[in-house]
Amino acid sequence: xxxxxxxxxxxxxxxxxxxxxxxxxxxxxxxxxxxxxxxxxxxxxxxxxxxxxxxxxxxxxxxxxxxxxxxxxxxxxxxxxxxxxxxxxxxxxxxxxxxxxxxxxxxxxxxxxxxxxxxxxxxxxxxxxxxxxxxxxxxxxxxxxxxxxxxxxxxxxxxxxxxxxxxxxxxxxxxxxxxxxxxxxxxxxxxxxxxxxxxxxxxxxxxxxxxxxxxxxxxxxxxxxxxxxxxxxxxxxxxxxxxxxxxxxxxxxxxxxxxxxxxxxxxxxxxxxxxxxxxxxxxxxxxxxxxxxxxxxxxxxxxxxxxxxxxxxxxxxxxxxxxxxxxxxxxxxxxxxxxxxxxxxxxxxxxxxxxxxxxxxxxxxxxxxxxxxxxxxxxxxxxxxxxxxxxxxxxxxxxxxxxxxxxxxxxxxxxxxxxxxxxxxxxxxxxxxxxxxxxxxxxxxxxxxxxxxxxxxxxxxxxxxxxxxxxxxxxxxxxxxxxxxxxxxxxxxxxxxxxxxxxxxxxxxxxxxxxxxxxxxxxxxxxxxxxxxxxxxxxxxxxxxxxxxxxxxxxxxxxxxxx
Amino acid sequence: xxxxxxxxxxxxxxxxxxxxxxxxxxxxxxxxxxxxxxxxxxxxxxxxxxxxxxxxxxxxxxxxxxxxxxxxxxxxxxxxxxxxxxxxxxxxxxxxxxxxxxxxxxxxxxxxxxxxxxxxxxxxxxxxxxxxxxxxxxxxxxxxxxxxxxxxxxxxxxxxxxxxxxxxxxxxxxxxxxxxxxxxxxxxxxxxxxxxxxxxxxxxxxxxxxxxxxxxxxxxxxxxxxxxxxxxxxxxxxxxxxxxxxxxxxxxxxxxxxxxxxxxxxxxxxxx
Amino acid sequence: xxxxxxxxxxxxxxxxxxxxxxxxxxxxxxxxxxxxxxxxxxxxxxxxxxxxxxxxxxxxxxxxxxxxxxxxxxxxxxxxxxxxxxxxxxxxxxxxxxxxxxxxxxxxxxxxxxxxxxxxxxxxxxxxxxxxxxxxxxxxxxxxxxxxxxxxxxxxxxx
Numbered sequence: 001x002x003x004x005x006x007x008x009x010x011x012x013x014x015x016x017x018x019x020x021x022x023x024x025x026x027x028x029x030x031x032x033x034x035x036x037x038x039x040x041x042x043x044x045x046x047x048x049x050x051x052x053x054x055x056x057x058x059x060x061x062x063x064x065x066x067x068x069x070x071x072x073x074x075x076x077x078x079x080x081x082x083x084x085x086x087x088x089x090x091x092x093x094x095x096x097x098x099x100x101x102x103x104x105x106x107x108x109x110x111x112x113x114x115x116x117x118x119x120x121x122x123x124x125x126x127x128x129x130x131x132x133x134x135x136x137x138x139x140x141x142x143x144x145x146x147x148x149x150x151x152x153x154x155x156x157x158x159x160x161x162x163x164x165x166x167x168x169x170x171x172x173x174x175x176x177x178x179x180x181x182x183x184x185x186x187x188x189x190x191x192x193x194x195x196x197x198x199x200x201x202x203x204x205x206x207x208x209x210x211x212x213x214x215x216x217x218x219x220x221x222x223x224x225x226x227x228x229x230x231x232x233x234x235x236x237x238x239x240x241x242x243x244x245x246x247x248x249x250x251x252x253x254x255x256x257x258x259x260x261x262x263x264x265x266x267x268x269x270x271x272x273x274x275x276x277x278x279x280x281x282x283x284x285x286x287x288x289x290x291x292x293x294x295x296x297x298x299x300x301x302x303x304x305x306x307x308x309x310x311x312x313x314x315x316x317x318x319x320x321x322x323x324x325x326x327x328x329x330x331x332x333x334x335x336x337x338x339x340x341x342x343x344x345x346x347x348x349x350x351x352x353x354x355x356x357x358x359x360x361x362x363x364x365x366x367x368x369x370x371x372x373x374x375x376x377x378x379x380x381x382x383x384x385x386x387x388x389x390x391x392x393x394x395x396x397x398x399x400x401x402x403x404x405x406x407x408x409x410x411x412x413x414x415x416x417x418x419x420x421x422x423x424x425x426x427x428x429x430x431x432x433x434x435x436x437x438x439x440x441x442x443x444x445x446x447x448x449x450x451x452x453x454x455x456x457x458x459x460x461x462x463x464x465x466x467x468x469x470x471x472x473x474x475x476x477x478x479x480x481x482x483x484x485x486x487x488x489x490x491x492x493x494x495x496x497x498x499x500x501x502x503x504x505x506x507x508x509x510x511x512x513x514x515x516x517x518x519x520x521x522x523x524x525x526x527x528x529x530x531x532x533x534x535x536x537x538x539x540x541x542x543x544x545x546x547x548x549x550x551x552x553x554x555x556x557x558x559x560x561x562x563x
Numbered sequence: 564x565x566x567x568x569x570x571x572x573x574x575x576x577x578x579x580x581x582x583x584x585x586x587x588x589x590x591x592x593x594x595x596x597x598x599x600x601x602x603x604x605x606x607x608x609x610x611x612x613x614x615x616x617x618x619x620x621x622x623x624x625x626x627x628x629x630x631x632x633x634x635x636x637x638x639x640x641x642x643x644x645x646x647x648x649x650x651x652x653x654x655x656x657x658x659x660x661x662x663x664x665x666x667x668x669x670x671x672x673x674x675x676x677x678x679x680x681x682x683x684x685x686x687x688x689x690x691x692x693x694x695x696x697x698x699x700x701x702x703x704x705x706x707x708x709x710x711x712x713x714x715x716x717x718x719x720x721x722x723x724x725x726x727x728x729x730x731x732x733x734x735x736x737x738x739x740x741x742x743x744x745x746x747x748x749x750x751x752x753x754x755x756x757x758x759x760x761x762x763x764x765x766x767x768x769x770x771x772x773x774x775x776x777x778x779x780x781x782x783x784x785x786x787x788x789x790x791x792x793x794x795x796x797x798x799x800x801x802x803x804x805x806x807x808x809x810x811x812x813x814x815x816x817x818x819x820x821x822x823x824x825x826x827x828x829x830x831x832x833x834x835x
Numbered sequence: 836x837x838x839x840x841x842x843x844x845x846x847x848x849x850x851x852x853x854x855x856x857x858x859x860x861x862x863x864x865x866x867x868x869x870x871x872x873x874x875x876x877x878x879x880x881x882x883x884x885x886x887x888x889x890x891x892x893x894x895x896x897x898x899x900x901x902x903x904x905x906x907x908x909x910x911x912x913x914x915x916x917x918x919x920x921x922x923x924x925x926x927x928x929x930x931x932x933x934x935x936x937x938x939x940x941x942x943x944x945x946x947x948x949x950x951x952x953x954x955x956x957x958x959x960x961x962x963x964x965x966x967x968x969x970x971x972x973x974x975x976x977x978x979x980x981x982x983x984x985x986x987x988x989x990x991x992x993x994x
Contacts, residue, residue: 029931223937658967
């Protein structure tokens with residue numbers, strides 16, 4: 001049962017909820033239980049043709065020759081689709097979001113067109129499409145595919161993100177020869193800089209490092225990716241599709257087919273399981289092309305093996321975290337180095353890396369943060385979105401690290417999080433003020449539900465108390481690249497004052513750092529490191545009377561706000 | 564081009580068709596062959612079926628049990644006299660698979676499938692064929708070694724009914740309750756006067772076909788069924804096996820956990 | 836080469852002209868036009884295509900259509916009678932036992948096969964009955980609850 005803790009932040013909102021908390025039937029559940037919800041394939045066409053695709057068996061190879069003459073003559077075959085037939089045979093998904101006019105040069109903010117719909121000279125991952133066959137039945141198309149003779153020169157391949165970034169590594173993607181995506185045409189990673197990471201580690205009582213790895217994860221929806229493109233009238237096509245991203249897929253298909261968007265009518269709606277695996281517009285462009293070339297409705301449906309091999313997975317991620325922790329439980333430094341395995345082409349991974357960087361260091365006030373996040377190309381199936389991509393894997397790593405940190409200093413892991421959680425008014429590593437924080441309260445309620453003992457002082461803490469821009473401290477100590485503007489304010493003091501009323505006695509020191517060989521040069525105002533001075537609580541941000549939804553909306557981290 | 568489907572009322576005719584047609588396969592329950600058809604596998608061009616009643620016959624005499632090769636797992640589960648085989652039949656696929664999967668089909672199923680065949684191996688079954696030369700009988704172990712060659716059609720399997728409570732079965736999977744085998748163990752463990760005599764142990768998914776654990780069987784002979792008694796057998800449990808690395812498990816893992824599950828099976832502490 | 840087959844579909848005499856070697860899933864969807872049966876793997880491993888043949892649950896994607904001659908086939912399209920939903924359908928709705936809806940027809944048929952033979956299943960019986968049906972959305976618990984509800988006759992609903 002759903003329980004509403006309306007006592008928490010009660011003064012901040014109107015709790016006259018109408019929909020939230022009431023069970024509401026899905027608008028399509030009647031269709032689901034009667035088997036009448038229309039999935040893309042729930043249409044009949046008397047003259048339907050079937051498109052099947054020949055795929056690379058190699059992770060990396062040069063195509064020396066393709067002989068499809070026997071296939072072209074096979075029974076039931078209506079048309080062979082080759083790379084040369086594709087009107088615009090190079091694309092990157094996010095080219096739709098910001099074109100060259102965004103001020104970052106011809107490459108655009110979101111990168112260069114790098115992926116062919118049909119490979120012609122080189123194949124860069126196992127399963128990459130090379131050639132399509134349109135036939136009167138799936139069986140006829142599959143039998144014809146078996147007659148195509150392709151000769152390959154296998155090339156060395158790279159599968160590991162860090163290997164791929166080493167000098168001299170196999171180059172995967174010709175648009176990015178060093179295997180790292182380039183932002184704004186020149187930066188090979190995303191950076192986050194806040195405070196002075198070296199000083200932070202020098203100051204810390206303990207330093208703890210962790211390495212975290214997630215594998216690619218396949219969404220495996222019960223309904224595989226697919227679409228049916230149907231010639232309509234006057235040069236228009238109707239496309240029934242499994243996509244989660246209707247307009248996105250329409251525009252992508254229009255670009256690849258060099259068509260106007262108003263020549264395409266996309267009908268989606270019922271997605272038989274997406275989870276992010278149906279945003280890459282895997283089938284629509286070639287289905288439309290096949291319909292154009294044959295004048296007939298064409299279905300391009302992935303079978304289960306193709307869904308596993310060719311259907312894009314959540315990208316694998318490797319994350320290194322290095323934390324500097326004080327004995328009293330404060331995390332004073334966090335350094336993150338993360339690598340996204342984009343596979344052979346960019347797709348959405350460049351965006352995932354931005355999201356990841358925006359999420360560092362997690363919902364905790366840490367005064368010194370340093371992160372480098374890379375989008376790396378390897379000879380693997382191109383990765384895509386899945387359920388919070390860019391963020392979920394990072395959270396896995398961060399929270400494992402938080403547990404290890406807590407254990408290392410002998411502190412309860414929940415209390416450790418409450419101690420370090422953002423408070424309203426804290427300054428985050430991204431130079432935004434923390435607002436509407438609630439991790440403290442969530443942790444307290446979770447502890448209560450789990451009968452997890454919390455000490456009184458932690459049960460009394462609040463997200464609305466003890467936060468301030470100075471609690472973390474910024475600006476003067478941030479070592480930034482020359483182009484960044486001067487900070488608008490200086491912090492009042494270097495005092496690192498947590499909102500903890502009394503120091504926490506550690507029970508165990510498992511990873512005690514040895515005393516430094518040379519004395520650390522303190523920054524100018526760092527005279528009272530042990531002070532427990534509690535700053536006055538930040539003036540509560542006025543909740544406008546009568547406001548019902550006071551939280552500011554999530555604002556873009558894409559850099560579209562001009563500074 | 565489309566598949567040819569040929570149905571014969573007599574099994575011997577079906578066997579003849581099998582040897583004379585190109586890329587022909589005998590159709591048991593279809594759970595494996597229809598996948599190949601759906602994928603337009605060029606190795607399957609002709610399907611040969613038979614409605615011969617011998618395929619669905621079950622013979623339950625006092626000493627010997629005979630099962631037609633077309634008897635399904637569901638039919639076995641419904642037959643009270645075959646209750647000792649119910650754990651094996653229940654472990655094949657889910658309910659819908661069990662309505663189609665046949666004894667004969669399981670004999671030819673590639674590792675890591677084929678748990679029912681492994682049980683038949685532990686039961687010392689005989690395989691009876693219908694072929695051009697009339698019925699032939701073959702011990703199952705010999706059959707398994709040569710099942711890829713020839714076009715004989717399995718008509719029935721038969722075995723001596725095991726003494727009550729002497730037949731044991733355990734299937735290890737990653738997904739519960741239904742999953743493909745990491746491994747399976749079938750065992751007849753006759754036990755008299757506190758000693759094991761004439762044990763038969765067969766493994767599924769520990770080799771390209773079901774295999775007998777003969778070293779372990781010998782090590783159990785005359786031993787007691789307790790921790791100390793079975794220790795020598797456990798130490799060499801994996802002798803004679805050649806498990807594969809596949810999507811389900813690695814060969815290393817299969818060898819590692821085999822003695823653990825054999826111990827549980829022999830001591831009666833295997834999970835239900 | 837095409838073969839004519841006749842069978843009973845949801846109580847109605849039905850005929851189809853099928854390509855030799857066709858599976859029942861394609862026959863029902865494409866020849867007969869019953870789109871309530873869905874295909875997920877075409878390998879007999881996901882259960883999405885489950886139908887009932889003479890009361891037994893079967894995977895239509897690996898069932899040779901010609902073997903169904905003369906048999907009685909039930910699909911989700913035949914579950915409701917007029918405006919009245921089958922208790923399983925009503926229970927799935929009330930228990931939020933469907934999200935994307937793609938596994939739902941197969942789940943309903945697997946559950947019906949259970950309840951037709953065992954009107955009083957235990958939770959373990961229900962789990963076994965649907966163990967061959969994959970759902971990627973619900974986590975299965977709402978489905979198990981719905982089947983138990985339907986068995987207990989708690990669902991009364993008109994569409």
